Amino acid sequence: MKYTALIALLLTSISFSGEIEVGESQFESLNPFCH
Amino acid sequence: MVTIDDMGGVPVEITAFAFMPSEYSQKTGSYYEFSLEFGYTGFDELTEVFASNWLYTPTEVYSDPQLELTNVVGGEWILFEFDESFMYDASVNLLLEISWNGPIDPPDSRIYAMSWEDSKGGALVVSDADATKGYVTTMVPHMLFVTSMSLEPNTFAGIKSSF
Numbered sequence: 001m002k003y004t005a006l007i008a009l010l011l012t013s014i015s016f017s018g019e020i021e022v023g024e025s026q027f028e029s030l031n032p033f034c035h
Numbered sequence: 036m037v038t039i040d041d042m043g044g045v046p047v048e049i050t051a052f053a054f055m056p057s058e059y060s061q062k063t064g065s066y067y068e069f070s071l072e073f074g075y076t077g078f079d080e081l082t083e084v085f086a087s088n089w090l091y092t093p094t095e096v097y098s099d100p101q102l103e104l105t106n107v108v109g110g111e112w113i114l115f116e117f118d119e120s121f122m123y124d125a126s127v128n129l130l131l132e133i134s135w136n137g138p139i140d141p142p143d144s145r146i147y148a149m150s151w152e153d154s155k156g157g158a159l160v161v162s163d164a165d166a167t168k169g170y171v172t173t174m175v176p177h178m179l180f181v182t183s184m185s186l187e188p189n190t191f192a193g194i195k196s197s198f
Binding site for chain 1: 037041042043047055057059110147148149150151152153174175176177178179180181182183
């Protein structure tokens with residue numbers, strides 16, 4: 001017996017939320033806000 | 036400047052950005068003509084000329100004619116949520132520019148961000164929003180990027196089997 005199967009996989013848009021932290025809190029800046 | 040490795044080495048959609056204020060910061064701050072731009076740089080270390088560091092024209096992701104920061108708490112991120120997200124393609128290093136104009140109002144409303152010592156000159160600073168040159172420093176702000184990693188719907192798979 002011969003079977004033919006057609007399988008279509010549809011992956012809809014998937015989002016992953018995350019955070020990227022760069023550096024650390026070593027020093028307090030000498031100037032306001034950024035530096 | 037943030038390296039490809041620091042960003043995780045893969046394309047990400049950046050939806051927000053944050054600084055870390057120090058515990059000695061004032062709780063409020065006001066900044067005129069505040070602008071935050073994101074883009075790319077082909078350098079691993081910045082040069083003193085602001086414009087020459089950009090690989091392409093940057094994108095302004097956040098702006099405010101008069102930014103008012105309130106309830107600032109040391110150790111809690113100051114978050115800027117973008118109107119439109121920035122798609123970082125991880126091809127080269129990420130470069131961002133923050134600028135604002137004085138005077139700070141009121142004069143004592145000063146918010147200080149925490150920094151760290153990088154091994155390379157990853158920051159370029161000057162105390163004049165209209166300046167074309169600054170000084171390169173290894174003191175880089177402690178930063179946070181809020182991201183969204185998407186799988187686009189081009190991952191269709193068609194399978195046909197006979198058995």
